[in-house]
Amino acid sequence: MTMTSTADDARPTAADTAPNAPRLLLGHGRGLAEHVSAHGPLPALSGPEIVARTDQAGLTGRGGAAFPTGRKLATVARGAGRRGTVVVANGCEGEPASAKDRTLILNAPHLVLDGVQLAARAVGARQAHLCVHEDEHDIRNTLTAALAERAAAVPAEVPIALALVPHRYVASEESALVRALNGGPSLPAHTPPRPFERGVGGRPTLVDNVETLAHLALIARHGPEWFRARGTATAPGTTLVTLGGAVRNPGVYEIPLGVTGADLLAVAGGAGEPVQAMLCGGYFGSWLPADTFARTEISAPGLAAAGSAIGAGVFVALPRTSCVLAETAKIAAYLAEQSARQCGPCLHGLPALAQALRELAASGGTRPAHNLQALMPYIERRGACRHPDGATRLIASALRAFPEEVRAHSDRKRCPATQRAAQRDPHQGRRYGI
Amino acid sequence: MTQDQSGGPRLRLNPIACDAHGLCIQALPEMLRPDPWGYPVVADAPVPPHLLAHARRAVAACPTLALKLE
Numbered sequence: 001m002t003m004t005s006t007a008d009d010a011r012p013t014a015a016d017t018a019p020n021a022p023r024l025l026l027g028h029g030r031g032l033a034e035h036v037s038a039h040g041p042l043p044a045l046s047g048p049e050i051v052a053r054t055d056q057a058g059l060t061g062r063g064g065a066a067f068p069t070g071r072k073l074a075t076v077a078r079g080a081g082r083r084g085t086v087v088v089a090n091g092c093e094g095e096p097a098s099a100k101d102r103t104l105i106l107n108a109p110h111l112v113l114d115g116v117q118l119a120a121r122a123v124g125a126r127q128a129h130l131c132v133h134e135d136e137h138d139i140r141n142t143l144t145a146a147l148a149e150r151a152a153a154v155p156a157e158v159p160i161a162l163a164l165v166p167h168r169y170v171a172s173e174e175s176a177l178v179r180a181l182n183g184g185p186s187l188p189a190h191t192p193p194r195p196f197e198r199g200v201g202g203r204p205t206l207v208d209n210v211e212t213l214a215h216l217a218l219i220a221r222h223g224p225e226w227f228r229a230r231g232t233a234t235a236p237g238t239t240l241v242t243l244g245g246a247v248r249n250p251g252v253y254e255i256p257l258g259v260t261g262a263d264l265l266a267v268a269g270g271a272g273e274p275v276q277a278m279l280c281g282g283y284f285g286s287w288l289p290a291d292t293f294a295r296t297e298i299s300a301p302g303l304a305a306a307g308s309a310i311g312a313g314v315f316v317a318l319p320r321t322s323c324v325l326a327e328t329a330k331i332a333a334y335l336a337e338q339s340a341r342q343c344g345p346c347l348h349g350l351p352a353l354a355q356a357l358r359e360l361a362a363s364g365g366t367r368p369a370h371n372l373q374a375l376m377p378y379i380e381r382r383g384a385c386r387h388p389d390g391a392t393r394l395i396a397s398a399l400r401a402f403p404e405e406v407r408a409h410s411d412r413k414r415c416p417a418t419q420r421a422a423q424r425d426p427h428q429g430r431r432y433g434i
Numbered sequence: 435m436t437q438d439q440s441g442g443p444r445l446r447l448n449p450i451a452c453d454a455h456g457l458c459i460q461a462l463p464e465m466l467r468p469d470p471w472g473y474p475v476v477a478d479a480p481v482p483p484h485l486l487a488h489a490r491r492a493v494a495a496c497p498t499l500a501l502k503l504e
Binding site: 188189190344345348352375378382383384 | 471475
């Protein structure tokens, strides 16, 4: 079996026959032979050709920031110089509600490894690291087996080393990965310099999410036009999403970008009960009222226009009988707990926000809402990483999207969600929100 | 010290190094004010020429070298 082919040997595969067929999650086996027969061998493109194809395809990062991947590749490649560059593939799913990177690695490990290999070629890297959580043994075993299989088939152009990262929220932030690979703690660093300027071993470093790299592996094979055949002009391609909460069939799905929120819910079998809000982008994301969400375009620009973000593609449906403030308070407490405890505003500010929100949800009154508004400007953009910003964005979105809920709690009226739960089932009257 | 388009040098705080000693705030209250926990909030503007000497003193006063003028 050969691992390379000529540049134009982009033969059609199962990935582009049917209009709505998945591209990443084909459901073939994990083996190298099955992978090559489904996707074809690794294309023999040059580094600049890979950069050009990725750029023309309009691929954006699937790890949360939605940054143009082609531009990032070009920037790192320019910095190569004599010492070369480094590729870091981020397979640590820090977002607790997300399962898409795990699903991708477990189902298509070789597609991810192809992406790492091609990205290394694109930026002139001499080494590549694939970061995964140290406690996720199934992922570690799958990748170790896949790497061994490739080593036996053909010598790797660039060695890929598996790097184990502690399982906590901020450890997989890009500067934290670079710091750990340099022998430091798995904690975010004070930037600039950013990793693409000076990263692992002081070399320009490309840090990309594993799903982004898997898309890159397909774009290199099939070209930008193929990639753009799905999605919209401003948000081309497909993306993996994790749908959870009050939907009938929660799970990981591959969708074309640009569908509406209503279509997205339908993918998961629709709502299992009436939904009042969607948490978009995960714990690092923001709330949208259900009716706004239904007509929002699911893409980075679409969600940004609605005042939200696509993040890592996490969407959680909140039923009408759950109190959005109580749910947000729980997430805020989690985010406070997950602080790296390096920066004062995050260390002190997030617990203060979580406390005020819990007080608003539980006992109400005007003081907690006032405290929240007063504290948030002291926390936003004052950490070394974006962790504190994620918490304030989430809380601000809850206060903005649900003014009636905030008012009811501030006025110490009965929680509207609790009231709805009581109407639905009188015996559950006091279960939610209070 | 790099000059930014808008004129003077800027103060840059390393939030990881800062331990809220607060000495910089005493030296340069015009551009640094304390947050609710005593950490300095840095004004988002270049340091005007008449405050440059005070800004340098604020930088020098920091025991953790968290404040820089650049």
